[in-house]
Each structure stands twice: as structure tokens, then as C-alpha cells.
Amino acid sequence: MKVLVAGGAGYIGSHCVKQLVAAGHEPVVVDNLVYGHRAAVAPSIRLHDVNLGQPEAIRTVIAAEKPDVVMHFAAYAYVGESVTHPLKYYQNNVAATLHLLEAMLAHGVKKFVFSSTCATYGVPERMPITEDLPQKPINPYGQTKLDVENMLKALAPATGLSFAAFRYFNAAGAAEDGSIGEDHDPESHLIPLAIGAAQGLRPALQVFGNDYPTPDGTCLRDYVHVDDLSRAHIAAFRLLEKPGSQNFFNLGTGTPTSVLKVIRAVEKVSGLKVPHHFAPRRAGDPPALYADAAKAREQLGWTPKFQTIEPIIETAWRWHQAKPKGYQDRK
Template sequence: MNVLVVGGAGYIGSHCVRQLVEAGHRPVVLDSLVFGHRGAVSPEIPFYEGDLGDPAVVGPILEDEKIDLVMHFAAFAYVGESVTDPLKYYFNNVVATLRLLETMLEKKVMRFVFSSTCATFGIPERMPITEDVSQLPINPYGQTKLDIENALKAIAHAHGMSFAAFRYFNAAGAAEDANIGEAHDPETHLIPLAIDAATGRRPALKVFGNDYPTPDGTCLRDYVHVDDLSRAHIAVFDKLAEPGTGLFYNLGTGTPTSVLEVIQAVEKVSGMKVPHEYAPRRAGDPPALYADSTKAKTELNWEVKYPTIEPIVATAWAWHKTHAVGYDD
């Protein structure tokens, strides 16, 4: 299958490109390189630099590359920035995505796989989070993702486009060969921040809150390896043959890990101490967020290769050892 991976030079997208090749598909990458890295994509993969919301760019790619399915990983994803600059998020995550979908309809490319987020659930009403938990996002980032989920339902009903939306939790880790991995600027994810604190590239790690109603007082989160995420996205392809299909899946290990447990895993894997200090809670941080991925496991035969935090951290550590400043190395 010819697959256009929008945002394919980003963290999750670049890993998915690799998984597509391994699964026998032919990926084509479109990335603006605002946050993506050209070095994350093999020179052998067809690559286009451009905006997902520009039909003059997207339309010819869909035609010339004979695209069968589009995967979308190109959203802006900094929660704090979405609060301070919501228009940036609505223009990219909503307006540009709707233009992408419009161009797909015009070119009769009718299968779409969407990278959504657990942020659509806001502060969830129960744990673990199943697909039917009420979606009440508490920030513009989560709201923009939910807006596209709702638009996809309407487009599927009106035009017969088939789609799958994956709401995943904390993407983590790096490729097993350590050639691609996590390189954000700014970096906000806990595992790379802890690794950088251990190696002295950053100051002491801030732990926001140690008085939560959890076993060690720090927040619990569900860390899922980036390659496990990618495999789920590809496993859904066969489910999208029927016009108008709309599928939603939560992706996580189902095993919550605390901030202190992540720090301990980094220390064990690296052999270094992670200097850290406690800071006040951040507004809007729930005590725990973790997934019930039974639906994905049952319907897609999806199994995680990395069910616990230590092997996930080990892949991240292997990447950061040789890419201290990301792809600039």
C-alpha cells in the first residue's frame, strides 16, 4: 500500500515510517520540518517538504505517488503553548487538517489514520480509561484533537471516508538500533528530561507535586513505546476497507508508572543519579492517567513489546548516548 505519512519526520511519524517499510508498505513523507527532522527519514523514502494544509502541495503528492491511505502525525502538541497561543493550534491542528481532508476527498483518497491523544478526556471520570469515557478536554490542544475526531465522524457519514483515530498516552523510547529517537525543542517529556539531568545537560529535574493520592505521592502516567504505537496504526489498515468506517482506540500499556519510578528506571539503566527537586503541582495535572487498551488488543491483535518502563527507558538511553543534541549529532 502507498501511504502518505504527514509529519513523517517527527518523533512518532518517523518510527511509523520504519514500521511501514518492515510491514511491506511504501511510505511517502510530507513534513514542514517545523518540528520534524530530515535526518529522521531515510534518503530512500520519498520526501516532500510542505504544509499539510496546502492543497497545491498535497494534491499532486496524492496523485503522483498513487496514495492509498494517509496517516496524520503533524499536529502541534505542546499543551502549555496551546493555552498561551491557541490560534496557532487551531490553525494547524484544525484548519490545516480539514484542508488535508478536503484535498483527500477531491482526489478520492478515502482512508485516513489519525494520531489523536488522551488529552481529549481531560480529567477522566474513571480509571483505566476506556474509549467510552466522557471526553472533556481542559486545554486547547486536547480540544483541537477532539474537534477533528468529531469532524471525521461527520465526514465518514457524509462522504464515506474510512478512518481510525488513536488516542495514545505517553509516547516514549526510541528505535532499537538507536538511529532515530526523541528530539524535541523545547523538550517537555519526562524520560529525556531525566536523562539530560543525569548526564548534566540540564539542571536538576523538577518533580511537580509529591502529595498526590498515589503510592509515592507523584503522578502516575502510562508510558507506551513509540514502536508499539506505530504497529497499532498499521494493524488497523485492514479494518478500513468498508466505506464510512469510523474506529477509535486507546493505546497504552495499562500499567501506570510514577514520576519517581521513571527516575529510578533512568538511574538503573544509565548507572547515574538523576538530580531532582520537588516543585508545586501544575494546574490541571490529574493524579493518574492510564489506558484500558482491551479494544485494540482484541480487534487489532495488538500486543505491546515493551510492557514495563525499564526496557522503554533502555531504548531512550541508547539513543541519547549517541545523540546528545538530537539529529544535530
């Protein structure tokens, strides 16, 4: 199938593009390269430098490419920034998605795969998190993702749009062949920050809180390999054949890993010490967040290839060791 990948030059999107090619599909990328990297997309793959917030431009792309499916990874995803600049997040994450959906429906494209987030749950009532728990986001980023989910729920019966929305936990790792990886500016994810600190390329790592009610006092999170995420998205295509179908899935391993355990794993994989110090807790950080992904296993036949943290970090380490400046090393 021809698959239009919005945000396909970003971290998760570029890995999904690579997995689409491996699965025999034809991806086409739309990315304005604000956070994405042209070098993350193979030269053989068409890339439209278009902002989803420009309705006429995205309509032109949809009309020209005539995709069978659209995958959407083009959100802004910095929680702190969403608190200080909420309009930026509503404009990009909600309004621009509305323009994309309008363009799709205007040209008869009715299959959609959406990158959502576990942030829609806010501080969940229990662990592990199942898809039926109440969604009570505690920041504008999570709220904008939930707003899009609600928009999709309304469109499905009204227009026949079929969709799958994936609520990610912590995406991590890099392509196994080392060709693409994680390169954010600014970087906010724990694993690349820990690796950068070990390499001496970043400051000592701040560990926010060591007095949580967890085995070692640090937060527990669910890290899922970016290629495993991508494979789940592709597996969802068959669920989109029925017009108006609505599908929601958590994506995580279900195995919580503490911040200190991540640091120890980086040290083991790299053979280097990770300089770090403890800092006060951050407001809004729950002690633990991890998924129950049974629904994805049962309905998609999805099982993460990377079940534990060390193999995930091994792929990230190979990428950062080979390209310490990320995609700048390719210029």
C-alpha cells in the same frame, strides 16, 4: 500499500515510517520540518517539504503520489503553548487537517489514520480510561484533537471515508536499533528530560507535586513505546476496507508508572544519578492517567512488546547516549 505519512519526520511519525518499511509498505513523507528532522527519515524515502496549511501544495502531493492510505502525525502538541497561543493550534491542528482531508477526498483517497490523544478525555471520571468515557478536554490542544475526531465522524457517513483514530497516552522510547529517537525543541517529555539531567546536559529535573494521592505522591502516567504505537497504526489498515468505518482506540500499556519510578528506572539503566527537586503541582495535572487498551487488543490483535518502563528507557538511553545532541550529531 503506498502510505502518505503527514508529519513523518517527527518523533512518532518517523518511527511509524520505519515500521511501515519493515512491514512491506511504501511510505512517502510530507513534513514542513518545523519540528521534524530530515535525518529521521531514511534517504531512500521521498519527503515533500510541504505545509498542510497550503491547500494547493497538499493537493499537488496527493495527486502526484496517489496514496492508498494517509496517516496524520502533523499536529502541534505542546499543551502549555496551546493555552497561550490557541489560534496557532486551531490553524495547524484543525484547519490544516481539513485541507488534507479535502485534498484526499478530491482525489478519491478514503482511508485515514489519525494521531489523536488521551487529552481529549480531560480529567476522566475513572481509571483505567476506556474509549466510551466522556471527552471533556481541558486545554486547546486536546480540544483541537477532539474537533478533528468529530470532523471525521461527520465525514465517514457523508463521504465513505474510513478512519482509525488512536488516543495515545505517553509515547516514549526510541527505535531498538538506535537509528532514530526523540529530539524535541523544546523538550517537554519526562524521560528525555530525566536522561538529559543525568547526563549533565539539562538542568535538574523538576518534579511537579509530591503530595498526590498515589503510592509515592507523584503523578502516575502510562508510557507506551513508540514502536508499539506504530505497529497498532499499521494493524488498523485492515479495518479501513469497509467504506465509512469509524474506529477509535486507546493506546497504552495499562500499567501506570509514577514520576519517581521513572527517575529510579533512568538511574538503574544509566548508572547515573538524576538530579531532581520537587516543585508545586501544575494546574490541570490529574493524579493518574492510564489506559484500558482492551479494545485494541481484541480488534487489532495488538499487544505491546514493551510492557514495563525499564525496557522502554533502555531504548531511549541508547539513543541519547549515542546522540546526546539528537539529530544535530548527524550534521
